[in-house]
Amino acid sequence: MACRNSFLRHAALAGLVGLFTLDAAIPAFAQEQPLPPGSPLIGRPDSPEAAKLAPVSAPPLPTPADKLPTAKLKVPPGFSVELYASGMANARSLRDGAKGTVFVGSRLVDKVYAITPGDHKVKVIASGLHRPNGVAFHDGTLYIAELSKISKIDNIEDTLDNPAKPTVIYDDLPADEAHGWKFISIGPDNRLYIPIGQPGNNVLHDSAHGQIRRINLDGTGAEVVAYGVRNSVGFDWSPTSHEMYFTDNGRDWMSEDVPEDELNRVTKAGEDFGAPYCYQGNISDPEFGWGHSCSDYTPPVALMGAHTASLGMRFYTGSMFPAEYKGAIFVARHGSWNRSKKLGGDVVVVKLNKDGTVKSVTPFLTGFIADNNYLGRPVDVQPLKDGSLLVSDDWNGAVYRVTYTGKAK
Amino acid sequence: MGLAVLAFAGTASAVVPGMAASAAVPEKAEQCLACHGESGQSQTDGIPSLGAQQPAYTLIQLYMFREKLRNSDVMNGMAKDLTDDDLHSLSDFMGTLPKPKPPADAGDPVRMAAAKALVDKEHCNSCHSADFSGRDNIPRLADQREDYLAQTLRDYKSNKRAGYDATMAEVLTPISDAQITELAYYMAHYR
Numbered sequence: 001m002a003c004r005n006s007f008l009r010h011a012a013l014a015g016l017v018g019l020f021t022l023d024a025a026i027p028a029f030a031q032e033q034p035l036p037p038g039s040p041l042i043g044r045p046d047s048p049e050a051a052k053l054a055p056v057s058a059p060p061l062p063t064p065a066d067k068l069p070t071a072k073l074k075v076p077p078g079f080s081v082e083l084y085a086s087g088m089a090n091a092r093s094l095r096d097g098a099k100g101t102v103f104v105g106s107r108l109v110d111k112v113y114a115i116t117p118g119d120h121k122v123k124v125i126a127s128g129l130h131r132p133n134g135v136a137f138h139d140g141t142l143y144i145a146e147l148s149k150i151s152k153i154d155n156i157e158d159t160l161d162n163p164a165k166p167t168v169i170y171d172d173l174p175a176d177e178a179h180g181w182k183f184i185s186i187g188p189d190n191r192l193y194i195p196i197g198q199p200g201n202n203v204l205h206d207s208a209h210g211q212i213r214r215i216n217l218d219g220t221g222a223e224v225v226a227y228g229v230r231n232s233v234g235f236d237w238s239p240t241s242h243e244m245y246f247t248d249n250g251r252d253w254m255s256e257d258v259p260e261d262e263l264n265r266v267t268k269a270g271e272d273f274g275a276p277y278c279y280q281g282n283i284s285d286p287e288f289g290w291g292h293s294c295s296d297y298t299p300p301v302a303l304m305g306a307h308t309a310s311l312g313m314r315f316y317t318g319s320m321f322p323a324e325y326k327g328a329i330f331v332a333r334h335g336s337w338n339r340s341k342k343l344g345g346d347v348v349v350v351k352l353n354k355d356g357t358v359k360s361v362t363p364f365l366t367g368f369i370a371d372n373n374y375l376g377r378p379v380d381v382q383p384l385k386d387g388s389l390l391v392s393d394d395w396n397g398a399v400y401r402v403t404y405t406g407k408a409k
Numbered sequence: 410m411g412l413a414v415l416a417f418a419g420t421a422s423a424v425v426p427g428m429a430a431s432a433a434v435p436e437k438a439e440q441c442l443a444c445h446g447e448s449g450q451s452q453t454d455g456i457p458s459l460g461a462q463q464p465a466y467t468l469i470q471l472y473m474f475r476e477k478l479r480n481s482d483v484m485n486g487m488a489k490d491l492t493d494d495d496l497h498s499l500s501d502f503m504g505t506l507p508k509p510k511p512p513a514d515a516g517d518p519v520r521m522a523a524a525k526a527l528v529d530k531e532h533c534n535s536c537h538s539a540d541f542s543g544r545d546n547i548p549r550l551a552d553q554r555e556d557y558l559a560q561t562l563r564d565y566k567s568n569k570r571a572g573y574d575a576t577m578a579e580v581l582t583p584i585s586d587a588q589i590t591e592l593a594y595y596m597a598h599y600r
Contacts, residue, residue, distance in 0.1 A: 039531065044532055046529075059468070060468065109478065178578060179575070
């Protein structure tokens with residue numbers, strides 16, 4: 001069992017073996033010993049304030065259209081936001097097809113949805129899948145990423161009413177639940193990029209984790225593009241330099257304000273971005289950083305806020321929005337849980353300098369947080385061919401559309 | 410059945426001030442209570458108590474049973490025809506039932522003390538609350554059936570029960586099978 005072996009290697013690496021032996025004698029585990037590496041709660045203090053924080057899961061039932069927070073959402077002057085489609089439980093990653101279909105993945109349910117062009121009707125095109133978070137599209141074929149396999153449906157836009165079952169093209173992937181759900185995308189090199197997160201909050205791991213990999217579209221030729229990746233759930237390529245940029249989520253329980261999530265740029269295949277030894281380019285991990293130096297790793301091009309869960313991102317190449325948005329990156333920040341005052345829960349725009357470094361990060365679509373509670377949580381963005389921008393919200397199972405009219409409301 | 414449900418609605422209204430006895434035992438709840446226990450406390454091996462369970466958690470589980478995201482022949486069948494409104498009313502209703510009572514025996518003090526140290530170390534109270542009553546989508550554990558707790562933890566650890574999100578699979582990574590036995594013992598005897 002590859003999975004079991006990989007777990008044992010991971011356990012050995014993480015120094016857990018001692019614990020497995022200890023448990024033979026029953027109350028032995030109660031002896032004082034440090035929390036073993038691998039626990040997601042490492043670093044959590046025993047304070048009442050820390051005890052208030054817990055991961056937040058989206059409700060399973062989609063919010064009815066008339067109860068959505070659409071009217072509460074805010075965009076800069078001249079922009080407006082409307083509902084595009086609703087009723088898709090746990091709507092997550094977005095991808096537009098060649099003929100105007102929008103594909104929507106999910107994580108907490110088993111479905112991939114299609115929103116039809118024109119009338120925006122929602123169809124379930126695949127179900128019975130395990131955490132089908134990622135969707136990609138190329139030459140008429142839809143690619144779907146489940147927890148530990150990549151599959152495809154050919155000719156999808158012509159078969160929305162009776163789609164074929166997905167065919168697996170690649171499954172040489174770990175089966176860990178933690179950070180196992182995947183964003184996928186197809187690069188300018190026509191290869192499919194697959195992130196494989198660290199299997200936990202902050203863990204040493206084997207060579208199959210903590211990276212972004214790419215494969216040919218037939219599943220062959222797997223190679224690692226980026227190492228030291230904790231949990232990336234979004235990437236895209238610059239339309240000018242063709243360099244890959246990816247978001248990465250920082251670890252929990254270090255503190256309220258650090259580490260911040262990262263926006264990274266891959267300038268050559270095989271670069272190491274530091275996790276779990278170094279976070280945000282300049283913080284040596286208190287647990288694993290000893291004996292390592294942040295200077296050995298590629299630093300992020302932008303910090304995206306502590307615990308903000310910066311996820312899906314796309315370069316904007318459309319012509320509907322004002323010129324200052326051309327070539328900028330929209331990033332969906334899902335919003336924090338490991339922080340007393342919620343941060344993120346919005347879409348920000350990252351504007352770049354000519355050399356690909358970051359000029360500014362500013363809020364674009366806000367209003368998802370009221371009184372420190374979520375009204376919705378953005379997961380991914382997808383520019384459409386007309387230049388408008390879609391934003392998914394897994395809390396409500398909805399997709400919104402942002403347009404620019406130039407008229408201030 | 411009618412009598413039992415009435416009697417029990419009386420109890421619930423005592424527990425939740427302001428909840429009128431007429432505030433609805435949903436019709437479909439009767440079949441739930443037949444196995445899960447009319448007073449919110451299951452007397453049956455392997456079947457969990459649902460009294461005072463967090464409604465957001467129960468809603469998720471009912472949804473998962475209906476959509477076959479969580480597998481149980483009995484529950485998949487029971488939930489098959491439930492509407493979204495049923496899911497809401499049943500989970501809200503279960504939350505109004507009295508919380509399960511701790512067993513008569515207080516538990517072996519040596520085992521309880523050892524298990525408490527493990528519970529503290531692993532921060533189970535971090536999400537499940539200091540008194541293990543849960544919060545939102547995170548379930549109440551206090552005085553749940555020991556056999557159900559142990560089985561659930563084992564199923565999470567082995568990924569047999571994938572869970573709504575990945576949290577429990579991750580939390581249980583460093584926990585051994587023997588430790589699971591002790592965690593279940595502790596939660597089942599919590600008082």
